[in-house]
Amino acid sequence: xxxxxxxxxxxxxxxxLKTDDEKSEFYATQLTRIMxxxxxxxxxxxxxxxxxxxxxxAALRLREDVVTRVNQRxxxxxxxxxxxxxxxxxxxxxx
Amino acid sequence: MATTTWExxxxxxxxxxxxxxxxxxxxxxTAYGAEPNTQACDVSIALPGVLPxxxxxxxxxxxxxxxxxxxLVNQRSIFARKNxxxxxxxxxxxxxxxxxxxVGKGELEIETDKGTKVIGITRAHLxxxxxxxxxxxxxxxxxxxxxxxxxxxxxxxxxxxxxxASEAVTYLRKLxxxxxxxxxxxxxxxxxxxxxxxxxxxxxxxxxxxxxxAEIKNINSFRFxxxxxxxEVDRQIDLxxxxxxxxxxxxxxxxxxxxxxxxxxxxxxxxxxxxPDPDLPAMVLEDSFIESVRRSLPELPEKRKDRxxxxxxxxxxxxxxxxxEKETANYFEAVCEKTMAEPKIAANWVLGELTAALNQENLxxxxxxxxSSKLASLLDRIADNxxxxxxxxxAFSLLWSGTDxxxxxxxxxxxxxxxxxxxxxxxxDTILQTNSAQVDQYKGGNPKVFGFxxxxxxxxxxxxxxxxxxxxxxxxxxx
Numbered sequence: 001x002x003x004x005x006x007x008x009x010x011x012x013x014x015x016x017l018k019t020d021d022e023k024s025e026f027y028a029t030q031l032t033r034i035m036x037x038x039x040x041x042x043x044x045x046x047x048x049x050x051x052x053x054x055x056x057x058a059a060l061r062l063r064e065d066v067v068t069r070v071n072q073r074x075x076x077x078x079x080x081x082x083x084x085x086x087x088x089x090x091x092x093x094x095x
Numbered sequence: 096m097a098t099t100t101w102e103x104x105x106x107x108x109x110x111x112x113x114x115x116x117x118x119x120x121x122x123x124x125t126a127y128g129a130e131p132n133t134q135a136c137d138v139s140i141a142l143p144g145v146l147p148x149x150x151x152x153x154x155x156x157x158x159x160x161x162x163x164x165x166x167l168v169n170q171r172s173i174f175a176r177k178n179x180x181x182x183x184x185x186x187x188x189x190x191x192x193x194x195x196x197x198v199g200k201g202e203l204e205i206e207t208d209k210g211t212k213v214i215g216i217t218r219a220h221l222x223x224x225x226x227x228x229x230x231x232x233x234x235x236x237x238x239x240x241x242x243x244x245x246x247x248x249x250x251x252x253x254x255x256x257x258x259x260a261s262e263a264v265t266y267l268r269k270l271x272x273x274x275x276x277x278x279x280x281x282x283x284x285x286x287x288x289x290x291x292x293x294x295x296x297x298x299x300x301x302x303x304x305x306x307x308x309a310e311i312k313n314i315n316s317f318r319f320x321x322x323x324x325x326x327e328v329d330r331q332i333d334l335x336x337x338x339x340x341x342x343x344x345x346x347x348x349x350x351x352x353x354x355x356x357x358x359x360x361x362x363x364x365x366x367x368x369x370x371p372d373p374d375l376p377a378m379v380l381e382d383s384f385i386e387s388v389r390r391s392l393p394e395l396p397e398k399r400k401d402r403x404x405x406x407x408x409x410x411x412x413x414x415x416x417x418x419x420e421k422e423t424a425n426y427f428e429a430v431c432e433k434t435m436a437e438p439k440i441a442a443n444w445v446l447g448e449l450t451a452a453l454n455q456e457n458l459x460x461x462x463x464x465x466x467s468s469k470l471a472s473l474l475d476r477i478a479d480n481x482x483x484x485x486x487x488x489x490a491f492s493l494l495w496s497g498t499d500x501x502x503x504x505x506x507x508x509x510x511x512x513x514x515x516x517x518x519x520x521x522x523x524d525t526i527l528q529t530n531s532a533q534v535d536q537y538k539g540g541n542p543k544v545f546g547f548x549x550x551x552x553x554x555x556x557x558x559x560x561x562x563x564x565x566x567x568x569x570x571x572x573x574x
Contacts, residue, residue, distance in 0.1 A: 014366055017178055053173045053194075053270075053371040059379040065152035066117050068122030069136040076140060077132070080324075087129035089239030090182040093228060 001039055003031040099336075100300040102307075103328050105263045105293060106255035108442055110248045111272055111280045112224070112288040119223050119247035120190065127286050133242035135226070141185035144373055149174075153247040154378065156279040156387045157197045157221050159299045160249060163277055164216055166201025168385060174221075174375040174383050178369045182239050183226035191250075193369040194219030197378070198249075203273070204397070205265045205417075214266050215254030222248050233246050243287075249279070255294065255305065260324035264317050267291060268419070271317075272396050276421050284315050291320055296341070306331070307341040311355050314348050323348035327355050399424060407431065407438035409468030416446050422460045423450075433471035436478040444470060448491050465495055472501045485509050499561045513560045515570070519552070522560070523568050526551045537573060545569065 005024035008031070014017045019027070074088065082089040118125055121138035138145045161168040173195040176188040198219035205212050226241035253269065259261045271289060274280045282289045284455055296308035314320050326348075331341050346355040394402070396418050403414040403424075420422045423445065430441045449470065453463060473494060476482050483504060484491060493504045505511055514520060526548060528536055537544040552565045 002510045014368065015193075024102070051194075054373065054376040055374055055479070058376045059375050061155060062151035063122075064150045064296045065117050065150050066122060067117045067124045068125075069117075069134075071133040072137075073135070075189050076137070076142075082236070084233060084236070084238065086133070087229060087233070087240055088132065089233060089236040090239055091237070092233075092235050093182055093230065 001035040003028050003035060007031075069085070101297045101328075101332050101442050102302075103258055103260075103324075103502075104255045104296045104298065104305055105257040105260070105324060107253045107257070107263060107267060108292040108294070109251045109253075109267065110224075110290040110292075111160075111251060111282075113153050113247040113249055114278065114280050114524065115152045115156070115247055117129045117150060119150050119153050119221065121145075121245055123245065126244045129242055131238070132242060135244060138211050139226075139241045145191060145255035147372075150247060153221060154197065154380065155388055157219065157248075157249050158380065158385060158417075159277050159279055159392065160219060160251070160274065161198035161201065162385075162389050163273060163281070164201035164203055164393060166216060166219070167199035168380070169195055169197055169199055169387065170380045170382075171195065172197040172221075172378050174372045174378070175369045176372045177222075177369055179367060181228075182237060183228045183241070183244065184456075185226075185241065187238075188546060189223060189225065190372055191221035191222035191369075194371075195377075197308060199280065203253075203266065203269055205269050207262055207265065211558075212256075212262070214256045215396045217252045217254050219249050219251040222250055222495070224248050236415050255296075260321045260328070263293060263324055264321050267320055268317060269396075271417050272282045272421075275395055276396050278393070284317075285426040287315065289430075293320065293324055293327075295324055295331070297328060297331045297335070306335075307343050308372045309341060309343065309346045311348050311353070312358065314346055316350075317349050319348060322350075322353055323355060326353060330355065334502070350399055398423075407442070409439060409442055413439075413446060417442060420460060426460055426463065429467035430474070433468050434470075434478070436474035440474060440477070441470075444474060444491075448488060452495050469494055471502065476505060477503055479516060480512060481505060481559065483558065483562060486512065508561065513556055515566065516564060519560050519564055520568055522555050523572060524546075524554055525563070527572060528553065534573070541564040545573070 005021065005028045008024040008027045009019060012024075077083040077086075077088070080088050106566060113119075114123060118136075118139065121136050123139055124134045124137035126134065132140075138147060153315060158168055160166075174190055177191045177193070178188045180187055196218045198216075200218070201216040203214050203216060203264045205214055223248040224243050226239055226244040229238040229240065232238065253459075257266060271282050274289070280288055284290070291314045293311045293314065295311060296306040296309045298304065298306040309327060309331070311323050314323050327346070334341055342357075345358045347358040348355050359405065394460045400411070400418045403409050403417060404411060406413075409417070419426050427441060427445045428450075430445065431438050434441060449463070449465070453460060458464075473487055473490060476490075477484055477487050489512055490501060490504050490508075493499070494501060494509070497504070499507070523561040530548070530551070533544050533547055537548075548569050549562070549565055552560050552569075553562075
């Protein structure tokens, strides 16, 4: 499977990463090699093998429904870039 | 001119906020209406290094829903990351379920004008809610409140089985009643505890293939669901008939303008790149857990409706109205237990006078100022002929607004029914004497005048004469 620089630009945009033409070319070549490896692994017969969703063979730990956290807004907002009247502030989001 | 008949295809995605005390992956409170960010803990604001720990109660409530619709409950389910960027989602991904959701295929039956219809439920999965963005009131900034971030949601996805806006509303109401019965959500639409997105498309009738769909977001009332879908259907038909095409996109319903408009035109917005969340191994639920949830299932709305029809000889329509809100059904049953009146009479009063009085004051049945025992005692006085049904309405409003007992009101206001035959006869005699012209008409073969006499007697007695006796006496005298 071949990854094009356009694919790289698309993926980068989704991940909010900055790229340029030179880098996109470079990553396209690298990712194509990775996808080739995936393709090679796809050759293995995996019939009847359950897909793995997690590397550890552990079940999820469940906690009881109890409120354990107290309000620490002041501490958190002290390290935030900006806050006002209890809200975190971010650059204006325009729809 | 031959026009195409269009068929509407609707599927709904309903987000139900699960009624837990703490968030789905952290111990912060989920109470509504707190000061901004006072319930936004380190996990809610996604400080680096924090880890999610799953709330058992959220799993229990989801399973409860699954069992109630006879769905497959996946004892092994997987959490995934749904990746997108928005300031009220500080992690850059929402923890949701993609492959292997907690609830698989199930179904819900709805009543339509064409009879019972089965709506398929594709799946229901657990996920966390995002925070809230406030765009007004901050100079060149948007304010972010992360109190809601991490609140547990159950997203219930239907099959595209609905064929009209009214079917969609019926399904939605049914689902709303169900989650309230199950006590898994308060279902409060104004507070966003029950939200609906609608996938809408049209196709020429008879065509197998679906048309291109648009997803309408942010519909927060039953009325708006109907309006938003109808608007969208008309828009799509107009587009196609004008030779244009429907674009697959997300649209926002604006209830003030009653229109939908495009929200995200960029198709990449839908590229969520789901992958299993490495922070959360598969959730495995034991048989014993599922069985204990099964044992906790309450009487479900359909069952209760059937029981009301059987036990109280109610019509399906009345039974349906009574069971829609479980508190109304509880109230009705409480009245029935305490009164000697027929359940049918109790149903009429609960659905009639009581509901009207509640609506008038904009109250829900939960805040009903009149205890069920009060209504029961009023109905008793009708049943034992102390007052007529008509006079009882007058007593009802006094009972509603005051603190006096039914018997005191009847006594004080002199509402007691006249059942003394002699007294009624005297009144009838006077009326027949003073209205000889009408008597002649009646005897001359106009039976309609009979009602005139009944009316006159009621007028004379202030509505307090027993109607049955009045009729009997009049018949004796006239026929």
